Amino acid sequence: MSSHSQATATTARSAIVVEAPIERAFRVFTEDFDRVKPREHNMLAVEIAETVFEPRVGGRVYDRGVDGSECQWARVLAFEPPNRVVFSWDISPHWQIETDRERTSEVEVRFIAESGDRTRVVLEHRNLDRHGDGWEGLREGVHGNQGWPLYLQRFAALFEQEG
Amino acid sequence: MPTYQVDPWTALGDPTRKAIFERLVDRPHAVVELARELPVSRPAVSQHLRVLKDAGLVIDRPVGTRRIYQVEPDGLAALRADLERFWGKALIAYKAVVEQPAKEDE
Numbered sequence: 159m160s161s162h163s164q165a166t167a168t169t170a171r172s173a174i175v176v177e178a179p180i181e182r183a184f185r186v187f188t189e190d191f192d193r194v195k196p197r198e199h200n201m202l203a204v205e206i207a208e209t210v211f212e213p214r215v216g217g218r219v220y221d222r223g224v225d226g227s228e229c230q231w232a233r234v235l236a237f238e239p240p241n242r243v244v245f246s247w248d249i250s251p252h253w254q255i256e257t258d259r260e261r262t263s264e265v266e267v268r269f270i271a272e273s274g275d276r277t278r279v280v281l282e283h284r285n286l287d288r289h290g291d292g293w294e295g296l297r298e299g300v301h302g303n304q305g306w307p308l309y310l311q312r313f314a315a316l317f318e319q320e321g
Numbered sequence: 322m323p324t325y326q327v328d329p330w331t332a333l334g335d336p337t338r339k340a341i342f343e344r345l346v347d348r349p350h351a352v353v354e355l356a357r358e359l360p361v362s363r364p365a366v367s368q369h370l371r372v373l374k375d376a377g378l379v380i381d382r383p384v385g386t387r388r389i390y391q392v393e394p395d396g397l398a399a400l401r402a403d404l405e406r407f408w409g410k411a412l413i414a415y416k417a418v419v420e421q422p423a424k425e426d427e
Contacts, residue, residue: 168401170401170402170404170405172405172412173412174412174413174415174416176415176420177419178419183419186419187415190418190419193418194412194414194418196410196414199407251400265408279415281408283404283405286400286401289400
């Protein structure tokens, strides 16, 4: 692993500005997370009925399937409305639940008021190196076409439909 | 913005290329070594290696008269890129939701 780009190499960043007050921006992200996360991103054997984001430190983030089965893929690590929420990412690079917490990364979402009705949302998915050797995961993640490619293609299709 | 012409996941979707890649994960190989270990011809191995190289999965360097192939060491870059794509799309979905007219109960 090259060290010169260590900070960025282990962090994925994304940001967006939304036309909403900071309180609403925070509330929608957490309460309506079900509508934020695409349904197609699914590790259950059945379709997802809903994604639940429990709004408290120690809360669970999980997908609930139409048959009642559950897939918990995150733990809420910080919950500070309306400014900040942090949750773990307990998903291995090959899209399986990671039970070893030492091998999980974390996602911090910060809400910054740009004006009374405009909010910048900055998402940082960091400590990616904790998932372990990236190539190991990459190698195992490509068995058949059921890993990342499938998910990514389905994601892309979803958003292409929405224009 | 795609940096590579070949999508790495697509590149590894081919069983032979995956077999080549897995050998390179173990250690660097020359083309002749790979051709010896796998049931494919040397020109075919070279062609597969070119695809893997275009996908940013392997790099090569000359050693004497041979060319040694090894995995691109910055493996996390691929994971990071995919997660950034994932979150970028999730945030676009989020923007659409949050900017909808307030619901009746609000």
